[in-house]
Amino acid sequence: MNTIELKNIVKTYSAKKNKIAAVDDVSFSVKEGELFGLIGPDGAGKSSIFRILTTLLLADRGSASVMELDVVKDYKEIRKIVGYMPGRFSLYQDLTVEENLEFFATIFNTTIQANYNLIEDIYVQLEPFKNRRAGKLSGGMKQKLALSCALIHKPKVLFLDEPTTGVDPVSRTEFWEMLKRLKEQGISILVSTPYMDEAKLCDRIALIQNGKILEIDTPHNIVNRFANNLYAVRSENMYELLTDLRSFPKTKSCFAFGDKHHLVLNDDNFDLNELKTYLQNQTNLEIKKIEPGIEDCFMSLIAKSNTTPEKLPA
């Protein structure tokens, strides 16, 4: 059984004279017990998909279901069995940590005690602050409380819309460890993120840009499909090196990647010595063939699709 199913979902918004397709014919499914990632930048359409699946927004076209319940007809049933953590902090700022949790337990006809085991290892970190108002919590703590509230009625499916945006790397790592443990308890999870490095922590991912899905598969398979040879290049002067690499006639693309530049050439049967000669002014030059990451794949897919990141609305 598929836990989540979307078929040809379209959602457009009208802004003045323009009609913008936020979600443009999107189809995918999430299997039971899967941790599925929706990976893409702001404005890709991720939040609209979340809101359609959690029955908070009606699609213009297409159909969608959660646990085989239709998002339009069966919305009341769906709301009982899903947990949703929206992108924007949406708990009651004037209630304390404990009051928020109790509130969410009560509206789902349950108690904190009944499902405490599910939230225990998250909530213990919050317990010292249980009498603090939610509005006065730190970013990381708010995020943990929001997750606890989304879990307190023991949902079958968890929807997490950009739970780690603006969160520092330490808290991000901790958050993903929590998700792994929830998955082990049998909860299916749909999570969205703009951070490409989090993609590899998902079972399967959909890469999304401008409302369109560019690719769906396991991170492993997506990386394996990367069509070109990829080289990591570094030297003493990285800024000059980038300019030089970009002006090399056989360069297809070159982007900075941390302490190296990632280079794709037009011709895979190419003699590297030609490049080395071209770059002979660089000191301590190092060129190494490497395996691509999800971010390399995403960038090459963006470049290939017509939906360039640079497109301005007409």
Place this chain on the structure above:
Amino acid sequence: MNNEIVIKTDKLTKKFGDFIAANELTFEIYRGEIFGFLGANGAGKTTAMKMLIGISKPSSGDANIAGFDVYKDTENIKRSIGYMSQKFSLYEDLTVKENITLFGGIYGLNDDEIETKCNELLEKLNLQNDANKLVGSLPLGWKQKLAFSTAIFHTPKIVFLDEPTGGVDPITRRQFWDMIYEAAHNGITVFVTTHYMDEAEYCDRVSIMVDGVIKALDSPAELKKQFNAKSMDDVFLMLARSAKRGD
């Protein structure tokens, strides 16, 4: 990059009651340098940045920004710097051109200068045909690039960037860094915070703040050597894991 110091702090401290948000920060930043200011949520980055841009008075210590004192010359500091953050950058209800004109005026450029520089900027960003569009109608990546250009429109000595690339797609994120490199190359000092650790690698030097204190400050290569780490991500995790407080 050269040896002219444009930011100098000495035991710069900010307390809120008993809470020491920023504790004796001491560092120097040079002209044309790209300086990455890293730290976990709540480490005290925003507090420190507010003191440096002259909108929050330090509790103790000294700081000199572009030649001006953070206690006495805050108005001059504001004129010598540019600032952009992901949260606030441009007015969505004004057009591209109106935003540029507004910020040019605030920073004291005259009408002729604004007119000339505005046209240059629009041409450079390839936005000539979009000058009269509302900023709110632009895609996020474009807004961020325009916001950065506006922040350095008056050729400030220093530009402060608070998580400038959050949420933008990976290609636009690189294009944004191309603009940062160019600004630094032209002698503007770039002071930048980010949660993307690959971006820490693009900085000439970075500092890592933990619980209000600067725990490490050096070039990315030196920091990796010092902490025997493969990446800046590892360095950051090693230091920030020891943090005791949240924000």
